[in-house]
Amino acid sequence: MSNQRQDESTWPAFFADKAERCQDPALRAFYAAGVPAPQTPLRDVPLMALDFETTGMDVHHHAIVSIGLVPFDLTRIRPSAGRYWVVRPTRPLDEASIRFHRITHAEVAQAPDFDEVLDEVLAELSGCLVVVHYRGIERPFLDAAVQDRRGERCLFPLIDTMSIEAREVRQGGWNRLKGMWRGSRPSIRLSDTRTRYGLPVYSAHHAKLDALATAELLQAQIARHYSPDTPVSELWE
Amino acid sequence: MEAEVQEIREHMRHYPPFDRLDPKWLDQIAARTDVAYYREGSMIQEYGKPIDTLRYVRSGAVEVYRHNGELYNRIGEGDIFGHTGLLHNRRVRFPVRAIEDTLLYLIPADVFDRLCEEDDQFADFVELSGPRLQSTVEQNERENDLMVSRVRRLLTRSPVNIDENATVHEAARLMTDQHVSSILLLSRAEEGDERAFPGEEHGHWRLTGILTDQDMRGRVLAAGLSGETPLAEIKHDRLSTIQSDESVYEAMLAMLRNNVHHLPVLHRRRPVGVVHLSDIVRYETHSSLYLVTNIFNQDSVKGLSRLMPDVRAAFVRLVDDGATSQMIGQAMSSIGRSLIRRLIELAEADLGPPPVPYCFMVNGSMARHDQTIATDQDNALVLDDSFDPDQHDAWFAALAKRVSDGLHACGYPYCSGGIMGTNEKWRQPLSVWRRYFEEWIDKPDPEKLLHSSIFFDLEAVQGEERFVEQLQDLIAQRASQSPRFLAALARNALHRTPPLGFFRTFVMENDGQHNNSINLKRRGTAPLVDVIRVHALAVGSRAQTSFERLDDIVKAKSLPAGQADKLRYALEFISMVRIRHQAHDLKHHSSPDNNIEPENVSDGERHNLKDAFQVLSNAQKFLRFRYPTPNR
Numbered sequence: 001m002s003n004q005r006q007d008e009s010t011w012p013a014f015f016a017d018k019a020e021r022c023q024d025p026a027l028r029a030f031y032a033a034g035v036p037a038p039q040t041p042l043r044d045v046p047l048m049a050l051d052f053e054t055t056g057m058d059v060h061h062h063a064i065v066s067i068g069l070v071p072f073d074l075t076r077i078r079p080s081a082g083r084y085w086v087v088r089p090t091r092p093l094d095e096a097s098i099r100f101h102r103i104t105h106a107e108v109a110q111a112p113d114f115d116e117v118l119d120e121v122l123a124e125l126s127g128c129l130v131v132v133h134y135r136g137i138e139r140p141f142l143d144a145a146v147q148d149r150r151g152e153r154c155l156f157p158l159i160d161t162m163s164i165e166a167r168e169v170r171q172g173g174w175n176r177l178k179g180m181w182r183g184s185r186p187s188i189r190l191s192d193t194r195t196r197y198g199l200p201v202y203s204a205h206h207a208k209l210d211a212l213a214t215a216e217l218l219q220a221q222i223a224r225h226y227s228p229d230t231p232v233s234e235l236w237e
Numbered sequence: 238m239e240a241e242v243q244e245i246r247e248h249m250r251h252y253p254p255f256d257r258l259d260p261k262w263l264d265q266i267a268a269r270t271d272v273a274y275y276r277e278g279s280m281i282q283e284y285g286k287p288i289d290t291l292r293y294v295r296s297g298a299v300e301v302y303r304h305n306g307e308l309y310n311r312i313g314e315g316d317i318f319g320h321t322g323l324l325h326n327r328r329v330r331f332p333v334r335a336i337e338d339t340l341l342y343l344i345p346a347d348v349f350d351r352l353c354e355e356d357d358q359f360a361d362f363v364e365l366s367g368p369r370l371q372s373t374v375e376q377n378e379r380e381n382d383l384m385v386s387r388v389r390r391l392l393t394r395s396p397v398n399i400d401e402n403a404t405v406h407e408a409a410r411l412m413t414d415q416h417v418s419s420i421l422l423l424s425r426a427e428e429g430d431e432r433a434f435p436g437e438e439h440g441h442w443r444l445t446g447i448l449t450d451q452d453m454r455g456r457v458l459a460a461g462l463s464g465e466t467p468l469a470e471i472k473h474d475r476l477s478t479i480q481s482d483e484s485v486y487e488a489m490l491a492m493l494r495n496n497v498h499h500l501p502v503l504h505r506r507r508p509v510g511v512v513h514l515s516d517i518v519r520y521e522t523h524s525s526l527y528l529v530t531n532i533f534n535q536d537s538v539k540g541l542s543r544l545m546p547d548v549r550a551a552f553v554r555l556v557d558d559g560a561t562s563q564m565i566g567q568a569m570s571s572i573g574r575s576l577i578r579r580l581i582e583l584a585e586a587d588l589g590p591p592p593v594p595y596c597f598m599v600n601g602s603m604a605r606h607d608q609t610i611a612t613d614q615d616n617a618l619v620l621d622d623s624f625d626p627d628q629h630d631a632w633f634a635a636l637a638k639r640v641s642d643g644l645h646a647c648g649y650p651y652c653s654g655g656i657m658g659t660n661e662k663w664r665q666p667l668s669v670w671r672r673y674f675e676e677w678i679d680k681p682d683p684e685k686l687l688h689s690s691i692f693f694d695l696e697a698v699q700g701e702e703r704f705v706e707q708l709q710d711l712i713a714q715r716a717s718q719s720p721r722f723l724a725a726l727a728r729n730a731l732h733r734t735p736p737l738g739f740f741r742t743f744v745m746e747n748d749g750q751h752n753n754s755i756n757l758k759r760r761g762t763a764p765l766v767d768v769i770r771v772h773a774l775a776v777g778s779r780a781q782t783s784f785e786r787l788d789d790i791v792k793a794k795s796l797p798a799g800q801a802d803k804l805r806y807a808l809e810f811i812s813m814v815r816i817r818h819q820a821h822d823l824k825h826h827s828s829p830d831n832n833i834e835p836e837n838v839s840d841g842e843r844h845n846l847k848d849a850f851q852v853l854s855n856a857q858k859f860l861r862f863r864y865p866t867p868n869r
Contacts, residue, residue, distance in 0.1 A: 199274075
């Protein structure tokens with residue numbers, strides 16, 4: 001716990017340091033844009049929902065197939081200002097993931113390498129706090145891909161709507177319901193979690209749609225469990 | 238179009254005034270839409286504050302107030318607000334508060350302004366505050382009415398077009414990439430041509446034909462033509478189309494008249510989509526509610542029984558139109574439930590109001606929503622605990638008898654096992670029912686359970702639904718905690734086995750005997766339903782339909798998804814063979830039953846039936862191992 005606290009407070013310092021040392025211009029610009037001060041209230045933080053579709057869960061064996069991002073803040077989500085890219089994974093796409101993501105071989109074959117879109121992705125993320133559902137995918141995959149293409153690290157703080165939900169499920173009101181379903185915890189997957197906040201069911205698995213879904217979920221979670229004045233350091237990790 | 242734009246558009250196009258907009262407008266609106274979430278109880282807009290977007294309720298509900306705080310309107314999914322403010326100096330006129338957790342779509346003011354300018358229908362709607370304040374019942378009727386619903390409602394995507402000078406090969410590739418079963422052929426046209434429409438980028442085009450998967454087979458491969466053949470050479474001479482504001486009914490007639498399954502839909506001269514016969518079928522099953530309306534208009538048992546040929550006709554039509562067993566089961570069950578409701582209403586009109594609150598419950602297939610045509614009735618009465626047999630039972634006995642006799646007259650024969658409200662044992666107060674279930678679960682006796690497992694599929698039809706919900710809660714909580722109960726239920730689920738082999742003219746039984754007919758319900762669907770019920774009760778599922786139960790089982794990771802899919806496939810397949818044979822019997826004026834003769838089964842069906850029976854057999858073996866009888 002004490003370790004984590006330390007990390008949180010050192011994000012601005014980490015960014016400042018990286019902005020000086022980085023060789024790659026895009027990364028340098030990304031770090032130079034900085035992160036909000038830990039005490040900044042959430043209402044003042046520009047947020048960016050980020051979602052990747054990947055060929056699998058393992059960062060060492062799988063690769064990014066598509067990237068979706070949607071900018072938002074606590075009052076409005078702007079899918080029209082968001083972006084979506086399909087990229088050519090370095091590792092072959094198997095049939096199962098094609099069925100799952102509905103991205104075809106043809107689309108992938110014509111897609112650019114991740115390196116070609118990386119500068120744009122970093123530019124979009126600059127100055128925003130990233131929001132994901134489940135921190136185990138986007139940050140590690142982006143870091144690995146950047147290291148692979150540019151030889152440098154890409155690390156940043158983020159808000160994970162899944163850990164927020166896990167916390168609420170463990171401590172919050174859902175606990176009381178658990179008596180009825182002894183032994184079974186409510187699922188904290190994106191679609192199941194959304195249902196508990198009265199959010200609609202979206203049909204497809206698609207990076208940009210999932211980014212939109214994540215942004216809606218964070219707005220709902222903040223409205224229910226926190227406040228626009230909550231300092232960002234209470235949620236980022 | 239990106240997925241989230243598609244998602245937004247897809248929702249809006251079902252609701253007025255968006256349902257009557259040109260699809261191109263919908264695309265533009267959806268591409269510019271923002272999103273915001275409001276928690277229950279929070280203010281969305283306050284009087285006099287600036288407003289720069291039209292608000293559309295994607296989910297949830299809001300209340301609209303007058304300036305003086307008086308409630309003006311309560312609106313929900315698919316409704317809009319904020320337009321009055323946008324039209325009046327961009328200041329909020331009616332304050333709005335979320336009364337449920339609400340997700341809004343926000344349409345920018347400049348898009349709103351252009352819509353008002355260029356689309357009269359939209360302008361009328363927002364300026365006259367819309368016909369939305371009219372009763373929603375009227376709207377529902379409109380939505381279910383095949384005659385009035387616009388064919389545009391059925392379109393789910395923009396059409397895929399190709400120049401008719403392109404080759405067959407190019408068309409096939411485009412169709413494959415776009416996952417479509419038909420493609421529209423266009424040719425260049427002069428601007429003055431009365432069939433021409435302006436293209437996306439430049440020039441004018443005109444629709445000259447449609448090419449389907451079937452044409453690829455019939456007109457290309459069978460004719461031995463090469464992939465390089467130009468499309469113009471193989472297109473049909475005649476092209477039937479329909480205007481997007483024609484009714485669904487017209488579209489159906491046009492397909493029947495011209496014997497086609499695909500129909501291009503035009504907005505004036507521009508193609509905006511293609512409807513397929515299956516779109517109409519899917520649509521029409523929603524409106525089997527029509528028959529239901531008719532049920533509620535009948536004033537006697539006799540009148541109700543006269544509707545039964547219509548029910549059978551609806552069943553046959555659903556089967557012929559390619560509905561799934563789930564769609565058919567849902568439709569038949571809702572017809573059955575409506576019938577019971579109407580019988581109860583008629584009985585109560587004669588007998589007077591019930592002396593104590595009660596719930597009329599159905600069990601078995603009607604509760605599982607998988608009823609077909611040849612099913613007997615299973616029902617029971619759950620009474621309030623203030624029930625006093627001496628004072629009240631005469632009323633309930635009379636009610637049960639009327640309903641049961643009425644159902645019998647309408648072609649739902651009496652239950653041979655006596656599972657009916659007419660049986661005193663199944664006409665009891667809630668506390669007694671609780672005791673029944675507690676006893677079945679806590680002291681399971683396989684013998685007794687055999688006769689009572691039908692009660693573990695239960696649904697309220699009329700009266701105090703909470704009584705049955707309480708029983709469902711009790712089952713969901715207790716069953717999963719009682720390994721002995723699960724073991725007993727699992728053992729019973731092994732009694733009815735699938736045949737060992739299924740040959741061209743006979744069925745091979747496990748003892749080596751040959752039979753020339755097989756009961757698909759007893760040997761197929763019923764044991765599958767039993768197996769699924771055991772797994773579902775073990776994971777505390779409250780679902781009543783087998784397919785929803787399978788979803789819960791997968792969610793709880795009690796069975797791997799692959800196994801559950803196999804069960805789903807097997808159940809769907811055996812159900813459909815059974816249903817198709819019943820429809821066949823009805824068409825040939827013989828009484829439908831559950832028996833089929835292997836010689837009446839096609840080779841393809843036989844092959845699949847064998848697989849399905851194998852799935853059942855494996856699932857039964859697994860059940861024995863998964864829920865063993867515990868040592869005492």
